[in-house]
Amino acid sequence: MNKFKIFSLALVASASVVKAQDIKEAKKAIDAEQFQKAKSLLKSIIKAKPSDGEANFVLGNVYLNQSVVDSAKIYYLNGIEASEKKNLNYIGLGQLDLDNKNAAAAQANFALATKDMKRKDVDEFIYIGKAYTNSVNPDYNNAIASLKKALAIDPQNATALLAIGDAYYGANNQNEAYKAYRDAFTADPTLLRAKMQLGVLLKGAKSYDEAIKAFNEVIALNPNYGPVYRELAETYYKWGRNKPSTAKVNLQNAITNYEKYLSLTDYSLDSKMRHADFLILVKDYKSLETVANKMIAEDKVNPRIFRYLGYAAYENGNVDVAIKSLEDYIKVPTNKVIGSDYMYLGLAKIKKGTNAEGAVDQASFDAGIANIKKAVELEPLVVEELGDYGKELFGKKQWAQAAAIYELSSSNSESKNYLTDNVYYGIALYYANLDKKAASPEVAAALAKADAAFDRVLVASPSYDEAYLYKGRIGNLLEKEDQIVKNYETYVANITAKGAEELAKPATVKKIVEAYNSIGASYANTDKAKAVEYFNKTLVLDPTNAYATQSVKSLK
Template sequence: MNKFKIFSLALVASASVANAQDIKEAKKAIDAEQFQKAKSLLKSIIKAKPSDGEANFVLGNVYLNQSIVDSAKIYYLNGLEASDKKNLNYIGLGQLDLDSKNNAGAQTNFGLATKDMKRKDVNEFIYIGRAYINSTNPDYTTAVTTLKKALAIEPQNAQALLAIGDAYYGAHNQNDAYKAYRDAFTADPTLLRAKMQLGVLLKGAKSYDEAIKSFNEVIALDANYGPVYRELAETYYKWGRNKSSTAKVNMQNAITNYEKYLSLTDYSLDSKMRHADFLILVKDYKNLEVVANKMIAEDKVNPRIFRYLGYAAYENGNVDVAIKSIQDYIKVPTNKVIGRDYLYLGFAKIKKGTNAEGVVDPAAFDAGVADIKKAIELEPLVVEELADYGKALFGKKQYAQAATLFELGAANKESKNYLDDLVYYGISVYYGNAGKAVGTRDVEALGKAEIAFDNVLVASPSYDEAYLYKGRINNLLEKDDLIIKNYEEYVAKTTAKGAEELAKPATAKKIVEAYNSIGASYANTDKAKAVEYFNKSLAIDPANTYAAQSVKALK
């Protein structure tokens, strides 16, 4: 009997060690972003030992990280029924409360999680700190306060130091984040994520070459640590975007490293979705279309695939596939529609209505713009995507349609293209009306174009050509007083730049335009003034026929 009892206890101890090792392996897989592997390990632990509350909690966290909230909650609730470490699951429920902005509920759950903590326990504080960091409504200050409780008990706890580093990083406290990550790696040299985060800080500071060196140091320690290749990919992407001369090489480096990252994680549908997101980021639409079609062959249920296929098909010129795919995604009420979905749908409709000569059918253009406006309602800064399209229309002298797109951008002061869009809107309206006879001009649009140039002068007071265009617009509106005022302002601003500027042929031509327009405006009310300005034109351009004939007529 005694031998049997000892043997039984040995079996229990052995099972406990095995479970501990499995949990450790699962956590290692999570850190490596091998989420499918982690879920499989954790489900095996729970099946073998339903009383393991920590396995339920960690599995719930994996699902929550993947935004599968219902599954996360199921495992947290299952974990509360366990006999071992069930209190951790209150932390999971607490994070769900934080995500729902139910701070009182979160405090209650965190209180239940820590109620029976022993004096030297720290894991609860680390997990609660993580909950504050990972919540969709993060509270980095409270996270730091909570994690300091863990560090007060174990100053060299590597996980606590890593977590507080993440909290400082989230709060844009780079100095304390750097120290915490460095200390975490010193405390545990196998904690590669802490070492990697030092490179992430350099990437955030736009020290891209130094960041890459730092990431390569991680690779030297473990060439199979997948997340570092994702960080490398993002660094090369940002470097290429910020320095156009390096764009081609760095974008390819970004793609290569992201593919390496994927090869070291898992080829689950979720990882392929992340891959698709990255291909959109680096604008690799040919590969995106291939990836999207493969995902559809594997999983016809996940609707996000239709978004990817729609984007890629549009960029690759397959507008019918683009329109159908995006509409298939948008029409499902449970799908989370973003501004870019409507933007691509709008662009696809416009492209479908564009003939071989580049002329857009008005009905197709209006239908596309209606979707683009929906995109802007959801994400105001998608207006930044309209500038190139507007300039292409402007280059084809489709001024009214160009003005429609530029007006959308000119309505958003936060857009990086705000000033450009104001200018292009104003000149598009001007050129769209310049050739029209009196009575057929769009007076309302011309008035808005003049206001646009007023806004240009607020945003950029030195943009003197705004006065020139305001003069031209008022010429079309036949407002003599404003013609004189704006052209005179243009002449005064330009003259103040000195003789070198006035000697430029392009500038001289505009000054002649100004003098002729002012002269014409005075012709019916003050002939002497009119002759004076026409003579100023002739002083610059003696062969100017309009000025010469006007002087002759006025005398």
């Protein structure tokens, strides 16, 4: 009987060790971003031992990381019914509360998670800190406060040091983040993510060459650590984007490293979607279309594939497929729609509604603009992507349509293209209304918008003299004499101040002649002497100018 008891205890101890190894392996897989493997391991643990609250919690976290909120909540609720470490699952529910902007409910759940903690327990504080950091509505101050509690108990806890480094990084405290990551790696030299994050700090500071050196140090320690290749890929991408002369080589390096990352993680549908997201980032739409079609052959259920098909189809010139794919995605209420979804749908409809010959299907174009407005409501800085599309219409002299695009893209002062887009908006509006009757209220309103666009340009860039030229031209269309004189005179004064070299340029002479003739015409009905003076200035620059010659004769 005693031998049986000892044997039974040995079995229990053995099962406990196996379980500990499995959860450790699952956490290791999560760190390596092998999420499919982690889910498989955790589900095996839960199946063998439903009372394991920690396995439910960790699996819930994997699903939450992948934005599968319903599945995450199911495992957290299952975990609360478990008999071991069930309290951790209140932290998962607390993060869901934070994601829903319910801080009070989150704090209540965190209190339930910590109420029975023992004196030397730290895991709860660490996981609460991570929840505050990883929430879609992060609270870095509370994250840091919770993690400091863990470190007060166990100052060399590498997991806590890594987590507080992430919180400091989120809070833009680079110095404290660097110190925490360094200390985490010192405390546990096997914790490669901590060393990798030192490179992430350099990448964030745009020290791309130094970041790459740091990532290569991680690879030297373990060439099979997948996440470092993702970081390398993103670094090469950003380097290419910030330094166009390196773009071709660096974008290829980005793609190569991302493919290496995939080979070391897993080829699950989820990883293929991460790959698709990266292909969008590097604008490799041919590959995106190939990947999307492979995914839809593998899984016809996951709706996100329609997003990828839509983006790729638009960029590869198939607007009908783009429209259908994106409408199929957006129309499902449970799908998480982002600004880019509406933007691509809008651009596809605009492209369908315009052509190179200048014909416009106004209904399709207007529907596209409505979709782009929805995109801007969801993500205001999506306007940064619009300028190139407006320029395409501008180049085809589809002025009204270009102006409709630029009206949206020029509206956000935070956009990196704010100045340029306002210039194009003002010019497009000017030409769209050049041959229309200024007395029309619609035309007057459009020209007032153009004038306001150039005012914004002058605030952002006071030295942009062309703005005064266009404001003078708009004054001509509106027949506002004071606006004509004031703006053309300012233009001439500013150009004259640049010196003889600028004044000798034929293009500049032509614009000054335009200014003198416009000012002369403006004075013609009120001050004939002044009018003749300006027309004579034109004749000094252009002795054969027919308009100035005729005007001087008629005024004498």
